[in-house]
Amino acid sequence: MSYAYIPANPRMHGGKRSKIIYLIYHYTANRGDTARGNGNYFARGEGPIASAHYFVDDAEVILSVPEDTVAYSVGGRPQSWHIPYYLRANNFNSISIEMCVHADGRIGNATIARAQALGREICERHGIDSAHILRHYDVNGKLCPNANELLNDSVWAVFKAGIATASVPAEQSAPEETPALAPAGDWIVGHNYEVIVGSLRVRDGAGLNHGIIKSYPRGTVFTLKEIVHLSISTWGRTPSGWVCLEMRGAAYAADRGEYSAGGTQGPSDGWEVGHNYTVTASSLRVRDGAGLNHAVIKSYPHGTVFTLKEIVHLSISTWGRTPSGWVCLIMDGERYVK
Structure with missing residues (x-):
């Protein structure tokens, strides 16, 4: 609008x-x-x-x-x-x-x-x-x-x-303007981006007038393939279709760089590789990569103890690699293990 x-x-x-x-x-x-x-x-x-x-x-x-x-x-x-x-x-x-x-x-x-x-x-x-x-x-x-x-x-x-x-x-209801390829600005083709809103609709073209294919839930990480600028928004092509990267100055995805897991390895922020942690949530899903877009392998029930092998930070969450796969350690300030 x-x-x-x-x-x-x-x-x-x-x-x-x-x-x-x-x-x-x-x-x-x-x-x-x-x-x-x-x-x-x-x-x-x-x-x-x-x-x-x-x-x-x-x-x-x-x-x-x-x-x-x-x-x-x-x-x-x-x-x-x-x-x-x-x-x-x-x-x-x-x-x-x-x-x-x-x-x-x-x-x-x-x-x-x-x-x-x-x-x-x-x-x-x-x-x-x-x-x-x-x-x-x-x-x-x-x-x-x-x-x-x-x-x-x-x-x-x-x-x-x-x-x-x-x-x-x-x-x-018409497109904001005819899409045109333009300089990427702060968005970088080839980088991984994480969805930072509740959900982000994937469309079959750049613009709100295009059909919806699916939605990326919060935490999904995707690789940016192409960028199109419209008058009040910027759109990016992902492996599954087009998403709105920003509109009216509000960004819906955060740059996670070129790290293959979709995140960055950095300071542990209190998490320590090699330490044992206990699941405090009722259950904790184990995935084949760091991020909600990765497939679920199994779940750790409440009280499960695992050894932390590796840490990856995304924009709103921190993930840890366990012997069975990756788990979310904390998201939006809510911890799932201790």
């Missing part, structure tokens, strides 16, 4: 963050406003400190705060007794979409369709499932979005269901 970027004034948002868990919908509550008008307002940095990542109206989408940056959208004290996600969803782990309202106080059908399509793209980029799509109301009880009966749980359920099947509005 295309959009215009009107950067919010730095005083209106926080710094960088890495992990996105929730997608949160709001409404602006300003009757007759527009996405561009809101973007311009926050660019000036006037008024109370507040922000959102996106503003949507019937005609367009405005990006105000990049997805990898904290927006001040859902903080504050509880405003009602309805706070099922209070302190769980926050400014540091969520992306916020503000929907503009018509003069009559309702959100236009075109705005809803555009906001749902945008939400679908965000969920795909960050691996957000339906259970983690919320209203501002679900976080701190604020009556938002208080339009189109979206505070009614049944109506909200229908809205959420529409996100999964939403499509980019017709005028934006």
Whole structure:
């Protein structure tokens, strides 16, 4: 989906963050406003400190705060007794979409369709499932979005269901531009890359208009064969098809260099080759290589003791070679052995 970027004034948002868990919908509550008008307002940095990542109206989408940056959208004290996600969803782990309202106080059908399509793209980029799509109301009880009966749980359920099947509005469904080979920039053909989002769709061509072949789960390592740059995204050809490497400044894969196992051998970070380790998870899969894309050979049950033979670091995980194969020692800070 295309959009215009009107950067919010730095005083209106926080710094960088890495992990996105929730997608949160709001409404602006300003009757007759527009996405561009809101973007311009926050660019000036006037008024109370507040922000959102996106503003949507019937005609367009405005990006105000990049997805990898904290927006001040859902903080504050509880405003009602309805706070099922209070302190769980926050400014540091969520992306916020503000929907503009018509003069009559309702959100236009075109705005809803555009906001749902945008939400679908965000969920795909960050691996957000339906259970983690919320209203501002679900976080701190604020009556938002208080339009189109979206505070009614049944109506909200229908809205959420529409996100999964939403499509980019017709005028934006064409390819971003004609693909053209271009300098690789920071992406290097021949290097191995690891998927760092929840899942990454593999397509039969470069661009969102191409068919989906399969998905690479988080942690998959692939070799980059070719690079194509579009207007707001960069795509890479992998052995299984094309994947989006980055879009609007957000990267979905991390360079793991040319090491054949898809990772880098480096400091042990507390892991020691030759030491014995005990499986603390209920079970731990043993694979034929370092990374989730490698085949499962067997599983070590809870309490299994093995000797660590080799260590490989990927971007979000560390893997160890055991006498039976490779196991994940730690991922996203969660340890599976001690």
